[in-house]
Amino acid sequence: MKMRYLPHTQEDIKEMLEVIGVDTVDELFEAIPEACRNKEPLNLPKAMSEWELNAHMDALAATMAPSSEYRVFIGAGSYNHHIPSSVPYLLSRQEFATAYTPYQPEISQGTLQGIYEFQTLVTRLLGMDVATASHYDGATGLSEALLMAVRKTKKNKVAVSALCHPFHRDVIRTYMGPAGIEVVEVPYGKDGRTDLSALEVMDGIAAVAVQSPNFFGVVEDLQSFADVIHAKKGLMIGSFTEAISWGLLKDPGSQGVDIVAGDGQSLGIPKSFGGPGLGLLASTKAYMRQLPGRLVGTTTDLDGKRGFVLTLAAREQHIRREKATSNICSNNGLCAMNAAMYMASLGGSGFKRLAQINHNKAEYLKRKLVEAGVEIPFASPTFNEFVVKFPDGFDKTYDRLLSKMIVAGLPLGRFYPELEGHYLLCVTETLSKIDIDQLVKEVTA
Structure with a gap:
């Protein structure tokens, strides 16, 4: 069942206020200290037509990078996986x-x-x-x-x-x-x-x-x-x-x-x-x-x-x-x-195979980076993401890769100050061997 949104008329509001025994809507907020109340009109833009609003939203969207166009090597709690139709x-x-x-x-x-x-x-x-x-x-x-x-x-x-x-x-x-x-x-x-x-x-x-x-x-x-x-x-x-x-x-x-x-x-x-x-x-x-x-x-x-x-x-x-x-x-x-x-769509065997693919792709990236001379600080077994230490000044390389629509991991210094210069890289089944090889080539160029 669908319901329409019907805003209250002034007559509706007056009637409701009379029932609860107050004169104005402002009286409902008297419990809030004066210093915490906003007394100025809200700074809202003028009303737009439907077409103007669509154009405005398109302009806002254009200021962001559509993730589907980027090769994103970040997991850190939010992972990109293929979803069955x-x-x-x-x-x-x-x-x-x-x-x-x-x-x-x-x-x-x-x-x-x-x-x-x-x-x-x-x-x-x-x-x-x-x-x-x-x-x-x-x-x-x-x-x-x-x-x-x-x-x-x-x-x-x-x-x-x-x-x-x-x-x-x-x-x-x-x-x-x-x-x-x-x-x-x-x-x-x-x-x-x-x-x-x-x-x-x-x-x-x-x-x-x-x-x-x-x-x-x-x-x-x-x-x-x-x-x-x-x-x-x-x-x-x-x-x-x-x-x-x-x-x-x-x-x-x-x-x-x-x-x-x-x-x-x-x-x-x-x-x-x-x-x-x-x-x-x-x-x-x-x-x-x-x-x-x-x-x-x-x-x-x-x-x-x-x-x-x-x-x-x-x-x-x-x-x-x-x-x-x-x-x-x-x-x-x-x-x-x-x-x-x-x-249910994947089933037990499909789930296991998907996990294996994620693990294998991450291990492939890890091996390629080690062969290229990149340091892997933790030798313990990992699943589909791992930490790397890039050379000093990698932040410039990171920005250069962004311009090529590649996000080369998550900088860890924000969360662990002792790991400044370390990055968390993630690979799932959504990234191809070509994507992985390109990342290795770019970060070691």
């Missing part, structure tokens, strides 16, 4: 085109079944027992996982690897600060991996969060961290930004991880200049009731027919706020459906 077609059907979990599940069986299939595919991918109906993005999912650990262990301190995505760590601090939860950072070592020995001397830790592949693209030994944190009576939380990696690597569940949180943007969701993402959150059965958000399950009705229901939904709208496990009211329903369609 079946996915956007199916997703556009009106039965699926909603961003929310249904509030009246008994009349939304199709949507609930789609979410149930999504949860099933996520648990298989991550090797866990149960998955939620998705979250806003990987950062919020990881923050919620740490809050789960605090509630479960009754400890007020969490450890987070310095190689978790920098943006994810920012969100974690935003979550934990107001709650009075201490966040300690686990540094990384010369091998590009999180320093396990640093965790071994920490006490009073509710959980440790380790990303694998980490922000440097390096594959972490999650089992070793799980052994250490379990000995300290804490929880092991695994995170990730590149979901395709689990088509090739050992899943987190087989490495002693208690809770897994990551971003599912790679699962058929376009990069779209930074969004949207998709928060994946899964755990073992032991922590199922601590999971925030919703869980969809299957049952049978009075006639013995199979049906789908919201089995667990410990949210502030359903129970007392102080007992809710999350303040997130809506999941990324449409993105979750997108990811389920993508995983």
Whole structure:
């Protein structure tokens, strides 16, 4: 059903104000301090016709570089992958085109079944027992996982690897600060991996969060961290930004991880200049009731027919706020459906083959750069991205490559000052051998 947007008339506004007992709309904002109110008219441009507005937007678009025309060797949490044509077609059907979990599940069986299939595919991918109906993005999912650990262990301190995505760590601090939860950072070592020995001397830790592949693209030994944190009576939380990696690597569940949180943007969701993402959150059965958000399950009705229901939904709208496990009211329903369609389209063997292609292409670039004399500072195994150290003055080469529509990685100095002059390079199946060879030729010219 489509609804028209009907703005209120002055008569409508007057009538509503009379009902609530105020004379003007401005009175509704009296609680806002005078110093915080804008008393000047908004500086808006004059109104445009439809054709003028189209021309204006075209002019704005022309100031940006269309990503499809560039060879972009950047991942860092947002990855470019081919998307089967079946996915956007199916997703556009009106039965699926909603961003929310249904509030009246008994009349939304199709949507609930789609979410149930999504949860099933996520648990298989991550090797866990149960998955939620998705979250806003990987950062919020990881923050919620740490809050789960605090509630479960009754400890007020969490450890987070310095190689978790920098943006994810920012969100974690935003979550934990107001709650009075201490966040300690686990540094990384010369091998590009999180320093396990640093965790071994920490006490009073509710959980440790380790990303694998980490922000440097390096594959972490999650089992070793799980052994250490379990000995300290804490929880092991695994995170990730590149979901395709689990088509090739050992899943987190087989490495002693208690809770897994990551971003599912790679699962058929376009990069779209930074969004949207998709928060994946899964755990073992032991922590199922601590999971925030919703869980969809299957049952049978009075006639013995199979049906789908919201089995667990410990949210502030359903129970007392102080007992809710999350303040997130809506999941990324449409993105979750997108990811389920993508995983189903690839299938198990297709997913594994795609992961292998990503790994092989990145290794090909790494080998070619080493042959050309470029330094690879971390020798540890990586997935589809890795760190390189280019010679001093590479920033000029970087700008020259931009003029040739090549983006030669992400400068790491912004996030890790000690890595000034280092770049994070990423290769997925969308880049050809010709693209890779051209990059090597240009950066070593």
